[in-house]
Amino acid sequence: MAETFEAERDRLRAVAYRVLGSHADAEDVVQEAWMRLARQDAAMIGNLAGWLTTVVGRISLDVLRSRRAHPETAYEEEFANLVVTAEDDPAPDEVVALADSVGVALLVVLDSLTPSERLAFVLHDMFAVPFQEIGQILGKSADATKMVASRARRKVQTTDRTTGPGREHREAVKAFSAAALNGDFEALLRVLDPDVKLTVDTPEGLVVTLGATNVATGARMFSGKAARQRPILLNGIPGHMTWNPDGTPLSVIAFTVSEARITGIRIVIDRAKLSAIRLPDPS
Known part of the structure; x- marks a missing residue:
């Protein structure tokens, strides 16, 4: 079970980071997912990769909702991830990694989505998770989840071009x-x-x-x-x-x-x- 989890770790971290926009939070979410897996009977889990994606999605959704309930905490977390450079300096590794993995403009846009919209958009459009599985996380039907993701997609498409550093x-x-x-x-x-x-x-x-x-x-x-x-x-x-x-x-x-x-x-x-x-x- 540990070997299987390690094989999935990078993907799970990528999912959590794209949902949350914070490397530290993503690491915490993945670690929590491992702790929950360790308490499970692996023989009872038919699709371990899917199970882990669902768990990471649920934990990430809880983090997003907590940020909405405590915006001052979310602001502190955002500030902790701030990388400041002179405009003419070469970009440090942190900025390069951020741009490569998500794109700064997209992170800005994702912050404007509701927690449900953000999770549905990331899981479906970036990781091709079926709507039925996402709906289990959100407590919605597959059709309702599809509507949430569609609404998020429209917001991203209409605002992404205007928030980037052009x-x-x-x-x-x-x-x-x-x-x-x-x-x-x-x-x-x-x-x-x-x-x-x-x-x-x-x-x-x-x-x-x-x-x-x-x-x-x-x-x-x-x-x-x-x-x-x-x-x-x-x-x-x-x-x-x-x-x-x-x-x-x-x-x-x-x-x-x-x-x-x-x-x-x-x-x-x-x-x-x-x-x-x-x-x-x-x-």
């Missing part, structure tokens, strides 16, 4: 940074989506601001604190970083872009979190 994304980030640095309120409004969401990670917790006018006002005030700034890549996606006058990191900024407008901004200014990751130099 020229449109870079231009929007560049325009926002220039407008914020110059205090150009009108230019900020042009590049921000009317319903843009700004999330700032502070030492006191997360602060959320909604709407282009409010975000633009805050961006103008915040820009005056930065002594230096430069474009960066966050897990391969264009972003921005600023430094204090004494050379210590001030902020790391990630952007979500759709149709040439910024729809989401995440700023980390918590010094404890900034010090926990490897950051490029200001020069």
Whole structure:
């Protein structure tokens, strides 16, 4: 049984990673699946590979639902996986592996799906798991599961092209940074989506601001604190970083872009979190 599990380990890890987008969580899920298998009578399992896929799917679904129930925990996990590099530096192994296994743009899109949609899409479209088996995980019929996967597929197809780190994304980030640095309120409004969401990670917790006018006002005030700034890549996606006058990191900024407008901004200014990751130099 152990030999069979080891033969399946890489595939199971790939399934869990694509569902969860976290290497650490994927490893935990696979380990939990092994512990559950060890408590089973192998003779009672007709299709061990299928059984393991179902177990990994159920555990992964529980993790996704827990993230929805405790969004602050999900944010912490996402931050722990953050890889920051200068835009002109060669991509580190972590970023290369991320891009090869899933694609950064797809990970961003998958985050917009519900847990059921994400699981159904990954299992069926990426691993060809039958709808009947996925339905057993979700507690739905095969037809209902097919509808869930179809809905997820439509979301991926309509948004994947707009969230990737292409020229449109870079231009929007560049325009926002220039407008914020110059205090150009009108230019900020042009590049921000009317319903843009700004999330700032502070030492006191997360602060959320909604709407282009409010975000633009805050961006103008915040820009005056930065002594230096430069474009960066966050897990391969264009972003921005600023430094204090004494050379210590001030902020790391990630952007979500759709149709040439910024729809989401995440700023980390918590010094404890900034010090926990490897950051490029200001020069």
